[in-house]
Amino acid sequence: MLFNSIHFALFLPVVWLLYWFAAKNKLQRQNRLLLLASLYFYASWDWRFLLLLSFSILLDYASGIQIERVQKKSSKKIWLILSIGINLGFLGIFKYFNFFSETFADACHLMGFKTHPLLLNVVLPVGISFYTFHGLSYVIDIYYQRIKAEKNLVDYALFVSFFPLLVAGPIERATHLLPQLKKVRTFDYKNSVNGLRQILWGLFKKMVIADQCADFADTIFNHYAGFSGSTRMVGAFFFTIQIYCDFSGYSDMALGIARLLGIDLLRNFAFPYFSRNMAEFWRRWHISLSSWFRDYVYIPLGGSKGNTFTKIRNVFIIFLLSGFWHGANFTFIFWGLLNALFILPSVIFKSNRNYMEIVAKGRTWPTLGEFTSMFITFCLAIFAWIFFRSPNLNSAFNYLNGIFSSSLFSKPEIFPKLLLLQVGIMIFIEWLGREQQYGIERFASKWPRILRWGFYYVLILTCIYYAGVEKQFIYFQF
Amino acid sequence: MKQFIKYCLRFLLPLTIVAVFFEIALRKIPNDYQYKNTYLNQHSNELEVLFLGSSHIFYGINPDYIRCRSFNAAHVSQTLDLDYKILISHENNWKSLKYIVIPVDYFSFYSQLAQTAEDWRLKNYIIYDGIYSSFNPNYYSELSSNNMHDNIERYKKYYFHSTSDITCNSLGWGNNYQSNHGKNLDTTGKFAARSHLAKNNELFEENVSILGNIIAFAKAKNIAIILISCPAYYTYTQNLNTSQYQKTKETAIQLCNAYSRCHYYNFFEDARFLNTDFYDANHLNEIGARKFSLQLDSIIKLKENQFN
Structure with a gap:
């Protein structure tokens, strides 16, 4: 179900x-x-x-x-x-x-x-x-x-x-x-309304964004050999959005449903794609798993205390385990290793505790520096997700091989403009709501009821419009 | 809490009204299932030959060429369990029925509609035929079993362009696989062979038993059974798993041994069917359907003479 x-x-x-x-x-x-x-x-x-x-x-x-x-x-x-x-x-x-x-x-x-x-x-x-x-x-x-x-x-x-x-x-x-x-x-009225809103946002992310992205990502990843570097980049981008909207959408629904029943669950996502480095990304992505490994493996191993070797060892152990937790495939292990490599500089140079607050807190827009950091972090995440999505390491390297070629600058064969617009709207709404628990917690809250309800109807009707074959959530397989 | 429920209901009311209106409107669009069910309700007691099965029969047999009073009750992806349910649902009406024609194709013993990607079609057997039940609530509504985009297209086609969903002629033959719109026989052959390969044997015993039940039903009513393997193009037949094909064929022959009036005819690799007879590698077009129907008509006439 x-x-x-x-x-x-x-x-x-x-x-x-x-x-x-x-x-x-x-x-x-x-x-x-x-x-x-x-x-x-x-x-x-x-x-x-x-x-x-x-x-x-x-x-x-x-x-x-x-x-x-x-x-x-x-x-x-x-x-x-x-x-x-x-x-x-x-x-x-x-x-x-x-x-x-x-x-x-x-x-x-x-x-x-x-x-x-x-x-x-x-x-x-x-x-x-x-x-x-x-x-x-x-x-x-x-x-x-x-x-x-x-x-x-x-x-x-x-x-x-x-x-x-x-x-x-x-x-x-x-x-x-x-x-x-x-x-x-x-029963708490506000909490229940909040729960319903969170469920709606989760449904929107899953049914409208993730499931559509899945169609394009699947097509490109499954037949990547025939596609140019630019199209492969589009495929990797769509998978990056798909996995976020699929899993964070599920978590939003889980938290919203629990709220309806008067129970508060641990937050699992805190807008990870707005992170300025990989350490921040991992504090905001699948928080409940990261903190589990932190508390039950990383800290008992010594955490970031001790000499540089111990720190590096601990980071690699934690990310290897995290990769392996996701599935029995070398692709997941490599994905874990890659993330360990990405996070290593910030652990060695002790910048992993920077950026504890959400980016551009109290401001509408980020600075150019913040934007650049977010963009680089996002690109690193895309790069790592290619290994996560590929059926084996060989395919992942072949996929990447095509990206790093002159065809990266050609016109992509697949470029769904409407979906990109929808993804853009979703990211914009999440950006506006990044200081809250989820994208639309406060969005439209001050609008007159007719407009607010109109916004919710638009979300619901869009979900219904895109509802087709029920697609499993990616994380069910783990 | 009362306020919460009140607001929820008020919020959901317009959505519910639109959904109910849309559901009713969709159900009013004439379709093959509704048509065939109505036809069988009215004429099952007059029929002499009944064709059941999947798209191979739906597109492959045109009752216009059968000299006895016959009807094609096949549908796309219709599997043996549903054939049996159709037969049973009109159990007491087959007063004139002499022959039941059922396909035994490469996939027949290995699939049931509920376990395929085409399972959304089950809603038709629930809503229009009333012969199926399921715990899955999706199958009970047009809105939930089809993608919204398709539903809107169907709505627009019928209510704005007066085009119905009926794709069969008055005797149930699917007439929209025309020779002038044929597909590539190479690619469709390989693709269909791959998709018809059994994933496992889980349903084999059950499907054999269902066909056994159909034969027993016919035997009790003294109706002859004609099992057929439908014609297919070599790009399909040569890409099949030999053991799955052999097992299917042997099982059909074995089942016929249980009843003297059950006969198996294999048209699977019949050389009389040429590339011009196929819409795609495993479906006949109108030319092939005519050829196939005439051959079946000869078989039926021959049997008639033998029995008489």
């Missing part, structure tokens, strides 16, 4: 009505209802996935209690290792087994041994990377006594499986979400 489907458009109002009427002011009822809705939501993909999700929930729930209950530090550690091992083991089997098996067979082949890779014919359960990371952060936080173990299974299960974040994040922290699930949620 995709957020941009009719099925979900029927599901959400039913859940919302039951939640605020049948379960009004009753904590247990609210949580049970949300859990049931979440399980139904997840089962709508494939009910068999529920078994794995339930196992993961029960494992981390029991491990959390055991880690807290046992006295000896060594016993706590055993429970922690057991939980992390099983969680990562499942992730490894479903997501990485075939990759390792094929890589091993290729390596043997290179050394002159003939082996046939053992391949598993399994479907990757939707959202497994996301809920595994929920569970991992929970048991690690208990081990380090940052939180108490949750005794109520329903509340814990809801923390892991809350439907707005279950399949593509944001990756929540128990310290942030669990306390909200322990309190009765009360």
